[in-house]
Amino acid sequence: MTEDDLIARYFVPIAGPAALGLKDDTALYAPPAGQELVLTVDALVAGVHFFPDDPPQTIARKALRVNISDLAAKGSEPQGFLLTLALPHGTDAAWLERFAGALGEDAKTYRCPLMGGDTVSTPGPLMISITVLGCVPAGSMVKRTGAETGDILFVSGTIGDAALGLLVHGKSPPAWVDRLSGPHRDFLIARYLEPQPRLALAPLVRACANGAMDVSDGLAGDLTKMMHASGVAARVDLARVPFSDAAKAVIADAAAFDSAVTGGDDYEILCAVPPSHALVFEQLALKDGVAVTRIGEVVEGAAGTATFIGADGKPHTFARGSYSHF
Amino acid sequence: MTEDDLIARYFVPIAGPAALGLKDDTALYAPPAGQELVLTVDALVAGVHFFPDDPPQTIARKALRVNISDLAAKGSEPQGFLLTLALPHGTDAAWLERFAGALGEDAKTYRCPLMGGDTVSTPGPLMISITVLGCVPAGSMVKRTGAETGDILFVSGTIGDAALGLLVHGKSPPAWVDRLSGPHRDFLIARYLEPQPRLALAPLVRACANGAMDVSDGLAGDLTKMMHASGVAARVDLARVPFSDAAKAVIADAAAFDSAVTGGDDYEILCAVPPSHALVFEQLALKDGVAVTRIGEVVEGAAGTATFIGADGKPHTFARGSYSHF
Structure with a gap:
């Protein structure tokens, strides 16, 4: 499977409008008028932040939710996220399907659609890094x-x-x-x-x-x-x-x-x-x-x-x- | 060295105003009026995208510049970036100092300051994921x-x-x-x-x-x-x-x-x-x-x-x- 096939099969279905169908290298997003952006990034590494044999669904949920949690504590509502996925060799389709499926469900639940990402292969452990964008009325972020x-x-x-x-x-x-x-x-x-x-x-x-x-x-x-x-x-x-x-x-x-x-x-x-x-x-x-x-x-x-x-x-x-x- | 020490020593000096001194888990950023955001993320893995013994300065420059390149091709100007750094055990202070120093120089050159990030340790290879925010006058991104x-x-x-x-x-x-x-x-x-x-x-x-x-x-x-x-x-x-x-x-x-x-x-x-x-x-x-x-x-x-x-x-x-x- 090429990277493009992988994106088309697993990630286009969970992408929001800012992702432009994941056809470009970039997302395009206009924050609502009068709002400021709240930005956070958190990474999870297999064997450090979760067990490598944890179900892919729970890994996906944790990766997104730890970021949503940061936004919530700042009084901010999610707008979308960018995903970096470093996949160990031999990651199979069943794993990806369950991972992306759970991520997509959470994206709906938290109104935080996929905006873009990068998928790379790694000789090391699975790693997921998610950048989430949120917004708050200007001046109201809680520090x-x-x-x-x-x-x-x-x-x-x-x-x-x-x-x-x-x-x-x-x-x-x-x-x-x-x-x-x-x-x-x-x-x-x-x-x-x-x-x-x-x-x-x-x-x-x-x-x-x-x-x-x-x-x-x-x-x-x-x-x-x-x-x-x-x-x-x-x-x-x-x-x-x-x-x-x-x-x-x-x-x-x-x-x-x-x-x-x-x-x-x-x-x-x-x-x-x-x-x-x-x-x-x-x-x-x-x-x-x-x-x-x-x-x-x-x-x-x-x-x-x-x-x-x-x-x-x-x-x-x-x-x-x-x-x-x- | 704790994560907080590492942030204070290497990353606070290269952070822009949106980073709020890297004291929070989030950055706060207001795009200029009339502009849309262009967002991109690219990850580099040691042994895949660069040689593990490449100088830390060139690794830092490549990690930021591949993202700036995406923005340039969309007609977009950089606004800042978020950094995920997965460090193998035993990464030493000299490596970090050269990495962060070069990243800081590039951030100045490209007017793309550090906004936030996450640093984790990994049993695997060094990995860097950078999310860059750019902006364009509304409606003018080149797809x-x-x-x-x-x-x-x-x-x-x-x-x-x-x-x-x-x-x-x-x-x-x-x-x-x-x-x-x-x-x-x-x-x-x-x-x-x-x-x-x-x-x-x-x-x-x-x-x-x-x-x-x-x-x-x-x-x-x-x-x-x-x-x-x-x-x-x-x-x-x-x-x-x-x-x-x-x-x-x-x-x-x-x-x-x-x-x-x-x-x-x-x-x-x-x-x-x-x-x-x-x-x-x-x-x-x-x-x-x-x-x-x-x-x-x-x-x-x-x-x-x-x-x-x-x-x-x-x-x-x-x-x-x-x-x-x-």
Whole structure:
């Protein structure tokens, strides 16, 4: 199969109007009047960000959704994406069909059509890099740098499911896995494999938050990063951090608890909301079907300090800070 | 070194205003009023698109310039780029410093600043994927689909240098390499390693051409693609195809000649210009410092047919069509 055949067969069907039928080397896109573009790129490598034998559908969904999650946290709506696909030799048609099919479904769900791409072969592992374009009304993007002293810290959904799911899904699951029911195991693994970007919250984040980011490298580390970028400090009450029933079944184990709060792949939204907007943020988020939970507040202190208060009222120290790629 | 350290040290210095200091996961960019965005992405893999021991500077330049070349052929001016960098374990600081330094210089030269990116580690080969944003006045992007019967076919610069340069640079150079002087060898290798995107021609392509594309997978194959996309045919006089002095020194060899006309990596512009605009296109291009040469014309015939007439007046058949990644 030539590259052109591959494009015609798998990618033309999922391309949006900006792709011009993927007949050109470029896409053509006009942002809506009065809007600014929000741009992000994230790459996934087999054996690093997912397991090489994960189903192609979940790999496709994760690759797109981690980017949609970035947009959601900035209060931005997706407009489309460009795909770089580095395929190992011998990638077969069945794999490509399932990958492209799932990508196309997600593109519809998130109203984020394929605009263009590049497909290359590689002697190395499968790699997917996706650039997503979003837009926001001019001046309304919510930055990581905007958190202010006095703001209430919120997170969406539940924390730690994906980090625990990775451990359950991995080659050497820890002993606490035995405490999980079958459905709880499946739930945690699904949370690892298929992030649910909180796009429904984008307009609310834009309307209510001073600062926001998506939690992709662990709550503890990402909060530290946001506080550092904003030049402020945070105080979090660990008893308030929202956990799923599945996570609750194992976090009595100290190592599991630390994994949940410091591990990556949550793709929830962490945001700093001024007290005046906190109630309306909470209520409208619930109306949109996403629970948001107050976990602490932004306080004065050395920039980038995040203090996590444990059940004993004392600061909790984690065994490790956040996921680092290097 | 953490990912944040790496970003701060090597990439913040080359970032433009849209990057927001690379403190967020996203870039924020407002296109100029009345302009549309032209978007393209190209990926390079070590061992496939370049030699793993090529200097980091030339790898950086090639990675950005192949994208700038796409924009130039569409009549578009660059606005900025997003970088995905998959680094093999053990990539050292000296490599990164030279890579980022050269990328930063090119970003200045082409007025195409870094907007954002993602850096990941890989157990596989080095891979670079770059998404470039350009803009054009609304409605003026030059498509591959626009060539019309009667148009004059032009190419910029000279053809085949990079394909010959790759053979000279490779592990088993062909016998004809002995016919090259030292400076000619260096010239051909440089043409392979460091494309010169014809950005100076972008406004002229926009003003004069009905259809255009950059020649990246070989003149013969790319012309066929453009004719196919435009639903027309082409007739090219091989005696008119412009060759450099270095290429002229070896293309008496039939295999070298075929490599020059079918091999990739030219990054010249191929365009179809109506006869009414041909003279002004030629003259203004020369004023901008880029020679453009009439190589043939768009004719009626089966869509996607490109006939190359040899010195004997008969159609020439190439041993292979164009570079395919699969």
